[in-house]
Amino acid sequence: MGGIxxxxxxxxxxxxxxxxxxxxxVFLILxxxxxxxxxxxxxxxxxxxxxxxxxxxxxxxxxxLYVQYTSYLWGIIHGDFxxxxxxxxxxLTALFAHFPATLELAFWGMMFAFIFGFGTGLIxxxxxxxxxxxxxxxxxxGSFATPLFWLGLMLxxxxxxxxxxxxxxxxxxxxxAFSFHPVTGFYLIDAFLSRDPxxxxxxxxxxxxxxxxxxxxxxxxxxxxxxxxxxxxxxxxYITTARAKGVLERVVILIHALRNAxxxxxxxxxxxxxxxxxxAVLTETVFSWPGVAQFLVRSIEARDFPQIQGSVVFIAIxxxxxxxxxxxxxSVIDPxxxx
Amino acid sequence: xxxxxxxxxxFARIIDSVLTRLTRGRHALRHQTILKIGLAIVxxxxxxxxxxxxxxxxxxxxxxxxxxxxxxxGPSIHHWMGTDQLQRDVFSRVLAGGKASIxxxxxxxxxxxxxxxxxxxxxxxxxxxxxxxxxLTMDAIYSFPSMILAxxxxxxxxxxxxxxxxxxxxxxxxxxxxxxxAEALQVRESTYVEAVRALGASNSxxxxxxxxxNTVNAxxxxxxxxxxxxxxxxxxxxxxxxxxxxPAPDWGFDIQNGQKFLQSGSWWLITFPGVMIIALSLGFGxxxxxxxxxxxxxxxxxxx
Numbered sequence: 001m002g003g004i005x006x007x008x009x010x011x012x013x014x015x016x017x018x019x020x021x022x023x024x025x026v027f028l029i030l031x032x033x034x035x036x037x038x039x040x041x042x043x044x045x046x047x048x049x050x051x052x053x054x055x056x057x058x059x060x061x062x063x064x065l066y067v068q069y070t071s072y073l074w075g076i077i078h079g080d081f082x083x084x085x086x087x088x089x090x091x092l093t094a095l096f097a098h099f100p101a102t103l104e105l106a107f108w109g110m111m112f113a114f115i116f117g118f119g120t121g122l123i124x125x126x127x128x129x130x131x132x133x134x135x136x137x138x139x140x141x142g143s144f145a146t147p148l149f150w151l152g153l154m155l156x157x158x159x160x161x162x163x164x165x166x167x168x169x170x171x172x173x174x175x176x177a178f179s180f181h182p183v184t185g186f187y188l189i190d191a192f193l194s195r196d197p198x199x200x201x202x203x204x205x206x207x208x209x210x211x212x213x214x215x216x217x218x219x220x221x222x223x224x225x226x227x228x229x230x231x232x233x234x235x236x237x238y239i240t241t242a243r244a245k246g247v248l249e250r251v252v253i254l255i256h257a258l259r260n261a262x263x264x265x266x267x268x269x270x271x272x273x274x275x276x277x278x279x280a281v282l283t284e285t286v287f288s289w290p291g292v293a294q295f296l297v298r299s300i301e302a303r304d305f306p307q308i309q310g311s312v313v314f315i316a317i318x319x320x321x322x323x324x325x326x327x328x329x330x331s332v333i334d335p336x337x338x339x
Numbered sequence: 340x341x342x343x344x345x346x347x348x349x350f351a352r353i354i355d356s357v358l359t360r361l362t363r364g365r366h367a368l369r370h371q372t373i374l375k376i377g378l379a380i381v382x383x384x385x386x387x388x389x390x391x392x393x394x395x396x397x398x399x400x401x402x403x404x405x406x407x408x409x410x411x412x413g414p415s416i417h418h419w420m421g422t423d424q425l426q427r428d429v430f431s432r433v434l435a436g437g438k439a440s441i442x443x444x445x446x447x448x449x450x451x452x453x454x455x456x457x458x459x460x461x462x463x464x465x466x467x468x469x470x471x472x473x474x475l476t477m478d479a480i481y482s483f484p485s486m487i488l489a490x491x492x493x494x495x496x497x498x499x500x501x502x503x504x505x506x507x508x509x510x511x512x513x514x515x516x517x518x519x520x521a522e523a524l525q526v527r528e529s530t531y532v533e534a535v536r537a538l539g540a541s542n543s544x545x546x547x548x549x550x551x552x553n554t555v556n557a558x559x560x561x562x563x564x565x566x567x568x569x570x571x572x573x574x575x576x577x578x579x580x581x582x583x584x585x586p587a588p589d590w591g592f593d594i595q596n597g598q599k600f601l602q603s604g605s606w607w608l609i610t611f612p613g614v615m616i617i618a619l620s621l622g623f624g625x626x627x628x629x630x631x632x633x634x635x636x637x638x639x640x641x642x643x
Binding site for chain 1: 475476478479480482483484485486487490491492494495496567571574575578579591594597598601602604606609610612613616617620621624625628
């Protein structure tokens with residue numbers, strides 16, 4: 001296991017310059033472009049030049065760029081993401097308050113993508129070149145041409161407004177929210193902790209449409225990958241051998257083929273996580289989901305620099321960690337991979 | 340001797356090699372149903388969008404100024420896709436609403452293709468510190484969610500077609516960088532490049548004459564998938580309110596507008612612009628599939 005520890009350290013060492021580059025990029029973009037936070041906060045009110053300068057001074061924006069940059073970096077290194085221009089709340093606190101919502105959404109979105117994508121891909125591979133296969137493939141290609149926000153709205157129209165099966169938006173129903181006291185911020189876990197079946201059902205219902213929306217495009221991609229990877233593995237000699245030995249077809253597919261077919265799929269899974277986070281912005285907007293992505297969009301509108309920078313770094317760190325976990329998982333699934 | 344060849348000649352060679360590939364593609368088109376369907380969809384959309392935005396009588400009603408239809412009415416014989424809250428015909432708006440998507444998608448892909456490929460060739464060919472720094476920067480951008488980056492950029496640069504082209508273009512630069520750099524690395528090590536260098540060819544000549552043409556196949560396949568993705572990104576940016584200002588017809592913005600009337604069940608305001616986005620994105624996606632099959636016949640046999 002010494003190899004894996006070294007690999008993790010190497011990977012983490014590579015993550016640091018990448019975060020630094022991203023942070024610098026965002027830092028500069030925010031300050032190069034006109035229309036800063038002072039104007040956004042004053043909101044078009046007619047104020048004197050002195051008042052504007054005073055405001056800029058209070059926010060520390062009148063300092064030279066390199067001073068702002070180094071002091072910000074110094075803060076980040078010490079785990080201080082700065083304080084919001086608007087609310088004067090520490091950015092990290094706000095991020096952690098919004099993070100569980102995003103993570104919960106992303107998790108169930110991925111779950112849906114995995115079950116649905118994997119299932120359809122597997123069926124298509126087993127029934128290759130039949131009408132079922134063709135239908136599934138058309139569906140897969142169509143699924144990643146579908147705009148996420150549009151799918152979310154369509155689901156809202158039909159399953160929430162017309163059929164009333166699921167609520168339109170938010171994480172919990174208005175009336176239940178008063179008797180609901182989140183502990184972890186992951187509402188489904190909190191709902192189970194509350195032991196109130198009504199709350200559990202309500203929270204679960206609120207999760208369905210957003211998770212399906214977020215996972216849909218990923219499902220298509222995973223399905224395609226599964227199908228391709230399965231077909232390739234099913235062509236392999238060892239599968240022919242297994243069949244020749246008289247192993248049940250079910251066992252051949254589920255035990256012999258699946259494990260090897262999984263390897264490329266897991267890789268895609270990790271890479272897709274960045275795209276999933278991008279989709280979370282739209283899903284959270286459509287479903288009024290109070291997550292990190294929505295937090296970022298609101299910060300952008302307010303030109304709240306510390307919050308924008310903080311969110312970007314936070315999301316980047318999160319994605320790096322996910323990718324690292326996927327890489328480690330990779331070596332568990334495929335024993336040939338050694339770090 | 341080779342270094343005395345005028346620069347314009349080198350560019351001509353690149354264009355020539357692209358054309359050769361495209362005409363070779365036309366021969367193979369005979370068996371490329373997917374590619375043909377994709378091309379048909381995309382060409383139809385471009386023609387319809389141009390006509391709807393330039394020829395006044397092309398759309399059944401004026402997409403912007405027609406205001407005498409019933410308010411918020413579902414699809415009927417007179418208004419195939421219903422009407423919106425400002426008594427405008429949804430069908431007419433849908434026909435004209437692709438302008439921003441198409442312009443931004445092509446503009447952004449062109450921008451990222453040019454910058455990304457140029458950086459990729461240089462980085463891969465020269466290697467060294469420059470290559471390491473560029474690769475790290477590109478990886479940093481690439482690993483970050485492109486949608487979020489595009490939103491940050493467009494919010495900073497302001498709404499409209501120009502800022503959207505820049506925002507979406509910057510986001511895709513690493514894609515081209517990675518593809519062209521990988522090819523450049525391979526070509527650099529080949530014997531024939533060594534031979535040309537021994538003959539005294541300059542670096543810029545080797546890059547343009549030998550490295551660049553080798554990456555054209557990969558760039559073409561990547562760019563069609565990229566266009567499919569760009570259509571979705573542009574739609575999302577418009578949906579969030581960073582696109583064309585109202586009352587200009589625009590699919591993404593019209594969907595955002597329809598969201599306000601979602602609770603009253605006005606599904607037609609959302610459905611039809613969305614179907615258009617899907618169809619156009621699908622068209623580009625199918626072209627990408629087709630080109631990938633052409634470039635890599637092994638892929639087709641496996642029917643990936």
